[in-house]
Amino acid sequence: MLQANFIKENREKVLERLTVRNFKDAHLIDEIIILDQKRKDIQADSDNIQASINSSSKEIGNLFKQGKKEEAEEKRTNVANWKIELKELQEEADLVKSKLEDALLAVPNVPHPSVPAGNTDEDNEVxxxxxxxxxxxPERHFPHWELAEKYGIFDLKLGVKLTGAGFPVYRGKGAKLQRALIAFFLDEAEKAGYEEFIPPLLVNEESARGTGQLPDKEGQMYHATVDDLYLIPTAEVPITNLYRDAILNEKDFPIKMTGYTPCFRREAGSYGAHVRGLNRLHQFDKVEIVRIEHPEQSYAALDDMLEHVAGLLDKLGLPYRILRLCGGDLGFTSALTFDFEVFSAAQERWLEVSSVSNFETFQSNRLKLRYRDANNKKHLVHTLNGSALALPRILAALLENNQTENGILVPEVLRPYTRFDIID
RNA sequence: GGAGGAGUGGCAGAGCGGUUGAAUGCACUGGUCUUGAAAACCAGCAUACCUUUACGGGUAUCGGGGGUUCGAAUCCCUCCUCCUCCGCCA
Structure with missing residues (x-):
């Protein structure tokens, strides 16, 4: 969520940058500016009335002590009238505030200057x-879902039996390979200075609001209604929320966190070749990296994260490319996002395995996450996150790319974890 | 799940209807003293919003929300969290 003040002070710039993501609603921007002014006016009025009530109350107390009952009674009627007025003002204030909130929630993050204009993923810049x-x-090669069946790596039909479509069951060497990847990613993150967390997989409404899943995208999450908790769609939610409502010192930067969690996504996807196998799931595993940075350092941090993710793919020996998302493809909360795609050789497709973003202050505003500068002034921090990495598509690409006549070769870096070299 | 108790500033801990945004101690920051440090002493030290060029002023906040009252940290309702005991349980 952008700050109303920021919008007011940068109206033209905001509007201009938002056109990059096809947001052209100048009316909404102006509404925000007007509503915010209205909010201030109402508050000034009601503060004044409250001040009168407060001082009268003190006087009434004194008058009673002095036995001046009549004067006290007179003031009491004044106070009663003010209270009626105050109540009306407060109702108006609540209305204005909720309208303002709604309007602010409808405005996406301002894209970074480097974000190219465009509508769809086809406009993303390589x-x-x-x-x-x-x-x-080899001559005879197979997509990963056929390899899975051939070697007993995972079973989607069993998942359907237990739960439904999109919930795979990994088995045998497939399960071990999955575990190996998680351990490898976490170890690499640790080497890069990220502290590991194992967060809850269910979060409350406040947390879901903090990172921007609520309101609006509730359809994306599984909701345990009895307890009003949400299954996390990504570790970003609990890990970033660790710092909700915090005030940091400049020396606390950088904050680098990582965590492995299963991720749950309802998104009723389309069916067909593109979502076959592990390409799109309701439950999948992911190692996430999250950073909380000083605004001046956040883009350097983003570069550092890109390097980290690229390093993982290099070590796994997977062909990949990095895309800079265009305005139309950019997530609502992001200022700049790079996607990593690996080439899955049997499907002959690029699969998205990581998305690395700088949210600047869009999340920290919601999270009330600030830092104190040398002059004791408070500012919002920048938050960033990225997948490092999402497991299923990595697994898909590994299976397809490493298949041989004799079985599937395990990448060197994973062998200490799997303790087998080949799946056959 | 049952029965009790408790939630106050960074921490500890007073206050239990009227200049209490909140005593006191610790921590922290600045100063005096000192060759330096410690100690001692003096001063400062919550958050958010509104207002002001500035100095400053106003409002709200004592777990969250609601209520009683001219006036609530203090009384009432409700929710949350923690502690103790019992039950259940990986």
Whole structure:
């Protein structure tokens, strides 16, 4: 959520940058400015009335002590009238505030200057293309879902039996490979200075609001209505919320956190070839990295995160490319996002395995997450996060790219974790 | 799940209807003293919003929400959290 003040002071710039993501609602922007002014006016009025009530109350107390009953009674009627007035003002204030909140919630983050205009994923800019070789597959090769069946790596039909579509059951070496990837990613994050967390998988409404899942995107999350809790769609939610309502010192930066969690997404996806196998699931595993940064450092941090994710893919030997998302494809809360896609050789497709974003102050405003500068002034921090990495598509690409006549080869870096070299 | 008790500033801890945004101690910051440090002493030290060029002023906040009252940290209702005991349980 942007700050009303920021919008007011940067009206033209905000409008201009938002056109990059096809947001052109100048009316909404102006409404915010008007509502915010109205809010201030009402508060000034009601503060004045409250001040009168407060001082009268003190006088009434004194008058009673002095036995001046009549004067006291007179003031009491005054106070009663003010209270009626105050109540009306407060009702108006509540209305204005909720309208303002709604309007602010409808405004997406302002894209970074480097974000290209565009409507769909086809307009994304290839920030770093793959210049290496693509895997050479054997004559007879298979997409990962057929390999899964052949080698007993995961079973979607069993998942349907237990739960429903989109809930895979990993088994045998498939389960071990999954566990190996998680451990590998966490170890790499630790080496890069990220502190590991194991957060709750259910969060309350406040947390879901903090990172921007609520309101608006409730359809995306599984909701345990009896207890009013939400299954997390990503570790970003609990981990970023660790710092909700906090005031940091400049020396606390950078804050680097990581965590492995299962992720749950309701999004009733389409069916067909593009979502077959592990391409799109309701439950999947992911290691996430989250950073809380000084505003001046946040873009350097973003670069650092890109490097980290690229390093993981290099070590796994997967061909990948990096995209800079265009305005139309950019998430609502993000100022700048880079997607990583790996090439899955049997499907002959690029699969998104990571999304690394800088939210600038869009989340921290909601989270009330600030820092104190050298002059003791408080400012909002910048928050960032990225997948490092999402497991299913990594697994899909590994299976497809590493298949041989004799089985599927495990990448060198994972062998200490799996303790087997080949799935056959 | 049952029965009790408690939630006050960064921490500890007073206050239990009227200049109490809140005593006191610790911590923290600045100063005096000191060759330096410690100690001692003096001063400052919550958050949010509104207002002011500035100095400053106003309002709200004593777990959250609601109520009683001219006036609530203090009384009432409700929710949350924590502690103790009992039950259940990986």
């Amino acid at each position: 920030f770093k293309a793959w210049e290496g070789d693509f895997p050479k597959l």
